[in-house]
Amino acid sequence: QKEVEQDPGPLSVPEGAIVSLNCTYSNSAFQYFMWYRQYSRKGPELLMYTYSSGNKEDGRFTAQVDKSSKYISLFIRDSQPSDSATYLCAMIGNTGFQKLVFGTGTRLLVSP
Amino acid sequence: ETGVTQSPTHLIKTRGQQVTLRCSSQSGHNTVSWYQQALGQGPQFIFQYYREEENGRGNFPPRFSGLQFPNYSSELNVNALELDDSALYLCASSFWTSGSYEQFFGPGTRLTVL
Numbered sequence: 001q002k003e004v005e006q007d008p009g010p011l012s013v014p015e016g017a018i019v020s021l022n023c024t025y026s027n028s029a030f031q032y033f034m035w036y037r038q039y040s041r042k043g044p045e046l047l048m049y050t051y052s053s054g055n056k057e058d059g060r061f062t063a064q065v066d067k068s069s070k071y072i073s074l075f076i077r078d079s080q081p082s083d084s085a086t087y088l089c090a091m092i093g094n095t096g097f098q099k100l101v102f103g104t105g106t107r108l109l110v111s112p
Numbered sequence: 113e114t115g116v117t118q119s120p121t122h123l124i125k126t127r128g129q130q131v132t133l134r135c136s137s138q139s140g141h142n143t144v145s146w147y148q149q150a151l152g153q154g155p156q157f158i159f160q161y162y163r164e165e166e167n168g169r170g171n172f173p174p175r176f177s178g179l180q181f182p183n184y185s186s187e188l189n190v191n192a193l194e195l196d197d198s199a200l201y202l203c204a205s206s207f208w209t210s211g212s213y214e215q216f217f218g219p220g221t222r223l224t225v226l
Contacts, residue, residue, distance in 0.1 A: 004154075006154075008152070032213045034213075034214070036217075041220075041222070042219055042220070043116075043118075043202055043217035043218050043219045043220045044155070044202070044217045045217070046214060046215070046216060046217075049213075049214050088154050088155075090154075092213050097160050097162070097167045097168030098143060098145060098160060098168070098206060098208070098213050098215060099145075099157045099160065099168055099170065100145070100147075100155070100157060100204075100213075100215060101157070102154030102155050102156075103154050104152070104153055104154045105152075105153075105154050
């Protein structure tokens with residue numbers, strides 16, 4: 001079993017839709033949670049960074065962490081064709097060094 | 113743009129050869145991590161350098177090695193290349209401090225092993 005599970009998609013939505021992307025994890029030591037966006041043949045771009053349980057909002061993006069369920073989500077409001085990319089969740093625990101553990105990524109397609 | 117640069121962009125090698133990939137960290141960052149991303153997968157942690165010392169390693173064999181220089185640029189060396197080493201290699205820079213774990217990635221080097 002992988003430490004971080006993420007549906008690979010693809011997830012296809014029309015422009016303007018609300019998108020929900022999710023990851024589950026098994027390691028209760030994870031405390032810091034991140035979402036990265038990766039366009040084709042590019043490096044991952046940090047979108048959201050949260051600590052422990054709770055919500056964080058930044059523009060059209062909202063990140064949620066539920067540590068009791070080992071479940072994290074990223075919501076994208078008013079989705080745009082430019083949001084079409086692969087979204088990677090990543091998390092880190094108390095390893096003494098900064099090892100990010102990633103999900104496989106969910107490919108999102110937003111059609112005009 | 114993150115300010116993290118990598119070279120070369122693409123590289124083709126044959127099995128058994130050796131390769132060196134380079135990374136220039138974001139200004140002010142003292143930590144660099146290297147990741148391997150196979151097609152359709154998330155990045156896998158290779159190792160991390162802090163102040164020129166390796167301070168963490170993932171499940172990669174010793175033929176994967178690295179260096180970090182005083183100016184915080186770094187190298188990833190892979191010896192005895194295998195076909196499965198074909199992947200996108202990403203470096204990520206960060207500033208090591210308590211409670212700060214944000215890592216900023218470069219564009220990657222795509223390595224093809226034939």
